[in-house]
Amino acid sequence: MPDTVATDSLGVMICGHGSRSMAAVEEFYALSRHLRQRLPDCLVESGFLEFARPVIRTGLEALKARGAKRIVCLPGMLFAAGHVKNDLPSEINAFAAANPGLTVTFGRELAIDGRLLRASAARIAAAEAACETHLPRNETLLMVVGRGTNDPDANANVSKVARMLWEGMGFGWTEVSYSGVAYPLVDEGLRHAVRLGYRRIIVFPYFLFTGILVDRIYAHADACAAAHPEIEIVKAEYLNDHPLVIDTFVDRVGEALDGANLMNCLLCKYREQVLGYEADQGAPQVGHHFHVRGIGTDGDHGHHAHGHDHAHGHHGHDHPSRPRPPRPRRPPRACSLARERQRSGVRASRVVHHAPRLRRLCHGRLECGRGAGEWCRQHLDRRQRTD
Secondary structure, eight states: OOTTSOGGGEEEEEEEOOOSOHHHHHHHHHHHHHHHHHOTTSEEEEEESSSSSSBHHHHHHHHHHTTOSEEEEEEOOSSOSHIIIIIHHHHHHHHHHHOTTSEEEEOOOOOSOHHHHHHHHHHHHHHHHTSSSOOOGGGEEEEEEEOOOSOHHHHHHHHHHHHHHHHHHTOSEEEEEESSSSSSBHHHHHHHHGGGOOSEEEEEEOOSSOSHHHHHHHHHHHHHHHHOTTSEEEEOOOOTTOHHHHHHHHHHHHHHHHTOOOOOOTTOTTTSOOTTOGGGTTOOOOOOOGGGTTOOOHHHHTOOOOSOOOOOTTTOOOOOOOOOOSOOOOOOOOOHHHHHHHHTTSOOSOEEEETTEEEEBOOSOOTTOOOTTSBOHHHHHHHHHHO
16 A cells, blocks of 8 residues: 555445355454455455345445544456446445545455466366366366356456466366356356266356355356266365455555556446347436345244345345245236337336335336436336335
8 A cells, every 4th residue: 555645534334245154254254354464454344245244334324433533345247337327426425425424435346357267277277186086187177156247247257267268277178157046056167067078177266255156156066966877976165265356455555545546447338338238228226225225144043044046137146035924916017118118129218226126217208207317116116016
């Protein structure tokens, strides 16, 4: 970090995604402890967007109470998808607007970084070394598993990571799959991979921490191994708190302080008409996580992680089940613009879940006179009257 910054009033807020898994939460806390050790002159707090507590606003308020005058918010996430582009800015901007006397800076995601590639290679090599038999890498297929989002740029970054690991480590072949939302999913990817004739398949989850999704990835690998005993299926460890991951986080703090905090927005679907996502250009970037903010982990609710998910199609991570009355619900009515877009094959206006009700965010000028990005109260009221 630059020596010119007065670190006695500098706060660092580590913003995690959050998980129902207590193991994932503990690993995030371990990362926070590492960063406190690496940033001894800074005030460091952490919080979560979803499920786990404390929530991000609690951590920001704690930094304020401890005397921080400038706060750098670090996304504890690999790529810039919906959480980095929408949810975290929503939280951070709300806090900054309520505290105009503080300087609040949003750091960039970890992104594709040479240190993360080396950390990935170390995890993969360790998995190879633990195998009982030696196989040359040209007889091994590497499968890199990404999180999967509805942001094509973030999904493409997983493919770039896989390609660089393939060429850098000399594997015979590399495949990419995703834990959700994007395709191919892990089980589909493995069914394809076993047909390619390689004697060993290494499954590497390109994730920061464990959790329900990583457990599911490993379960798919175990099922594939049972179905194909002739192929050695190896499970590599995810990134976790590898020293090079910690180095990358520390560097992101320095970037935010010296003005080099530059995200790659060249293919952002909100800025460009990305192929297949043309309707998302200029769309309102709003948070969607409010209904699962701070509701707790499986440990808080006293039950174990169940094997099925409750994901909404627009963002793809798991949400806890909520009892609903067993009565039929009429489909939401779309405004005339949305109906026209549906007929023309373009995605209709985005549905945002702010439980307990389903609300429709209308884009463009509507017959009700609302402007782009405003809540269409007329259509929301109409929806509520049909409930």
